[in-house]
Amino acid sequence: xxxxxxxxxxxxxxxxxxxxxxxxxxxxxxxxxxxxxxxxxxxxxxxxxxxxxxxxxxxxxxxxxxxxxxxxxxxxxxxxxxxxxxxxxxxxxxxxxxxxxxxxxxxxxxxxxxxxxxxxxxxxxxxxxxxxxxxxxxxxxxxxxxxxxxxxxxxxxxxxxxxxxxxxxxxxxxxxxxxxxxxxxxxxxxxxxxxxxxxxxxxxxxxxxxxxxxxxxxxxxxxxxxxxxxxxxxxxxxxxxxxxxxxxxxxxxxxxxxxxxxxxxxxxxxxxxxxxxxxxxxxxxxxxxxxxxxxxxxxxxxxxxxxxxx
Numbered sequence: 001x002x003x004x005x006x007x008x009x010x011x012x013x014x015x016x017x018x019x020x021x022x023x024x025x026x027x028x029x030x031x032x033x034x035x036x037x038x039x040x041x042x043x044x045x046x047x048x049x050x051x052x053x054x055x056x057x058x059x060x061x062x063x064x065x066x067x068x069x070x071x072x073x074x075x076x077x078x079x080x081x082x083x084x085x086x087x088x089x090x091x092x093x094x095x096x097x098x099x100x101x102x103x104x105x106x107x108x109x110x111x112x113x114x115x116x117x118x119x120x121x122x123x124x125x126x127x128x129x130x131x132x133x134x135x136x137x138x139x140x141x142x143x144x145x146x147x148x149x150x151x152x153x154x155x156x157x158x159x160x161x162x163x164x165x166x167x168x169x170x171x172x173x174x175x176x177x178x179x180x181x182x183x184x185x186x187x188x189x190x191x192x193x194x195x196x197x198x199x200x201x202x203x204x205x206x207x208x209x210x211x212x213x214x215x216x217x218x219x220x221x222x223x224x225x226x227x228x229x230x231x232x233x234x235x236x237x238x239x240x241x242x243x244x245x246x247x248x249x250x251x252x253x254x255x256x257x258x259x260x261x262x263x264x265x266x267x268x269x270x271x272x273x274x275x276x277x278x279x280x281x282x283x284x285x286x287x288x289x290x291x292x293x294x295x296x297x298x299x300x301x302x303x304x305x306x307x308x309x310x
Contacts, residue, residue, distance in 0.1 A: 001264055001265065001267055002264065002265075002303070003260065003261060003264045003299075003300060003303040003304070004264065004300075005300060005304055006296065006297040006300035006301070009272065009296075009300070010046065010269070010270060010271045010272060011044065011046075011271075011272055011273075011274065011296070012044055012045065012046030012047055012048070012072055012271050012272070012273045012274070013039055013042065013044040013046075013047055013273065013274050013289060014047065014048050014218070014273050014274065014275040014276075015035050015047060015048065015049075015050035015052065015053075016048075016050070016275060016276075016277050017248075017274070017275065017276050017277075017278065017280070017285045017288065017289065018030045018034070018035055018038070018280055018285045019035070019050055019051065019052050019280075020241070020277060021050070021051060021075070022118065022238055022241075023238055023241060023242060026241075026242070026278075026279050026280065026281075027279075027280045027285075030052060030280070031052060032050075032052045032053055032054065032063070035047075035050065035052060035053075036063070036064075036067050036069065038285065038286055038289075039067070039069055040067045040068075040069070041286075042286065042289050042290070042293070043293075044069065044289075045068060045069055045070065046069065046070050046071075046072045046271055046273070047064075047069055047070075047071065047072065047273075048071065048072055048073055048074055048075075048109075048273060049071055049073070049074035049075075049103075057099055057102045057103060060103065061102070061103055061104075070103075070104055070105075071100070071103040071104065071105055072105055072106070072107070072216075072271045072273065073100060073105050073106075073107050073108060073109045073160075073216065074096070074099075074100060074105075074108075074109065075109045075111065075162070076093060076096045076108060076109060076110050076111070077111050077112075077113040077119050078093060078110060078111070078112055078113065078144065078145075078148065079112070079113055079114050079120065080112060080114070080140060080141045080143070080144020080145055080147075080148070081112055081114030081115070081133055081137040081138070081140050081141040081144070081168075082114055082122070082137070082140065083140045086140075086144055086147075089144065090144070090147055090148065090151070093108075093110075093148050093151060094151050096108065097151055097152055097155055097157060098155070100157065101155040101156075101157060105157070106156075106157055106158065106270070107157060107158045107159075107160045107188070107190075107215055107216045107270075108148075108152050108157055108158070108159050108160065109160055109162050109190055109216070110145065110148060110159050110160065110161055110162065111161065111162045111163075111164050111167060111169075112141050112145070112167060112168060112169065113167065114133065114137060114141065114168065115130055115131035115132065115133055115137075115167070115168045116130060116164075116166055116167040116168065117129070117130060117166040117167075117236065117237060118166065118238070128236065130166060130167065130168060130170070131168075132168060133168050138168075138177075138181070139181075141168075142178075142181050142182055145159065145161065145182055145186070145187050146182060146183050146186045146187060149182075149183070149185075149186030149187050150186060152186075153185075153186070158188045158215045158216075159186065159187055159188060160188045160189060160190040160215050160216040161178060161182075161187055161188070161189055161190060162190040162192060162195075162218075163175050163178070163189075163190075163192065163195055163196070163199065164192075164195055165195055165198050165199060165237045166236075166237040170195065170198075170199040171199050171200055171201070172196075172199065172200060172201035172205070172206065174199075175189075175196075175199075175201070175206060175210070176209070179209075179210050179213055184212070184213060187213075188213050188214070188215035188216070189210050189213040189214050189215065189216075190214075190215075190216045190217070190218060191203075191206065191207060191210075191214045191216070191217045191218070191263075192217075192218040192220060192275075193217075193218065193219055193220055193221070193249075193254055193256070193259060194218065194220025194221060194222050194246050194254075194275070194276075195218075195220070197222045197227075197253070197254055198222055198227060198245065198246075203254060203259055204258055204259050204262065207259060207262055207263065208262065211262070211266040211268075212266075214263075214268060215270060216270060216271060216273075217263070217268070217270070217271070217272040217273065218272075218273050218275045219248075219249050219256065219272050219273065219274050219275065219292075219296075220246055220247075220248075220249070220274075220275045220276055220277075221246065221247045221248055221249050221250065221251055221252030221253070221254050221256075221276065222245060222246060222247070222252045222253055222254060223244055223245060223246075223247055223251075223252050223253065224252065224253035226240070226243055226244050226245045227240075227245055227253075229243075230243070230245055241277045241278070242279055244278060244279070244282065244283070246275075246276050246277045246278060247276050247278060247283065247288065248274060248276040248288045248289065248291055248292035248295075249274065249292050249295055249296055250291060250292055250294070250295025250296070251276075251288070251291055251292075251295075256295070256296070256299060257299045257302075260296075260299055260300075261303065274289065274292050274296075276288060276292075
């Protein structure tokens with residue numbers, strides 16, 4: 001289909017632009033009320049969950065509804081690659097799905113943490129890099145993801161896998177392997193432009209190859225100069241975030257016009273979340289959100305006027 005007008009886009013904003021979930025010092029001073037005030041002023045009608053949000057689902061649902069903002073999803077790290085943890089992992093996953101379903105979400109952002117640089121409690125001390133999975137661990141992960149996908153389907157939802165830097169699915173060949181080895185009706189894809197680029201892929205190529213699996217989108221840009229330095233100096237992911245490797249669309253190296261053109265052409269009509277993990281003391285979140293809105297609306301306007309979007 002043709003690119004719709006900008007007002008028709010299902011465009012949301014991530015709280016991580018204000019409050020980081022991993023580097024806790026970044027944005028810790030922001031309150032839930034601060035975030036809602038900013039989201040409402042900026043005109044966003046969707047967001048993801050955040051450590052600053054109320055934990056009680058009834059309270060959270062009511063507070064978001066007051067601002068006409070919906071919760072699209074929340075990250076869920078899993079350790080499915082470890083078969084000994086399968087039962088407890090799936091039980092925790094079901095509770096997570098039940099919470100998101102109560103909040104009206106349609107997708108469950110999911111990422112395997114086995115072997116990752118953070119989030120794996122079995123990780124040997126002193127090991128800094130991702131620990132590649134054995135074939136057995138990979139197969140166990142696939143089985144766990146498919147079981148989790150069945151749980152999602154019980155609630156009328158979709159599991160969307162988030163390939164992510166610092167995990168065992170970060171490079172283009174790893175994304176391809178995941179898509180090739182998982183059932184397409186049980187494991188869908190979160191298309192994250194920034195993590196694709198950081199992981200060495202052309203985001204448009206990932207989109208073209210796996211368009212039929214994409215059920216959720218993160219729009220994130222990458223600063224090329226920072227990425228080159230990060231790679232050259234072997235800087236770990238969390239430090240790269242602090243140093244500004246990510247930014248909002250229109251402020252980095254990724255050309256979003258052909259990406260958005262292709263997304264709409266293949267019929268994508270779900271949420272796209274602007275996400276840019278930055279230090280808010282350096283990159284003021286409201287200013288950067290406004291920059292992203294201006295850039296993305298410009299792409300829509302050009303397409304509407306008959307310009308070449310990609």
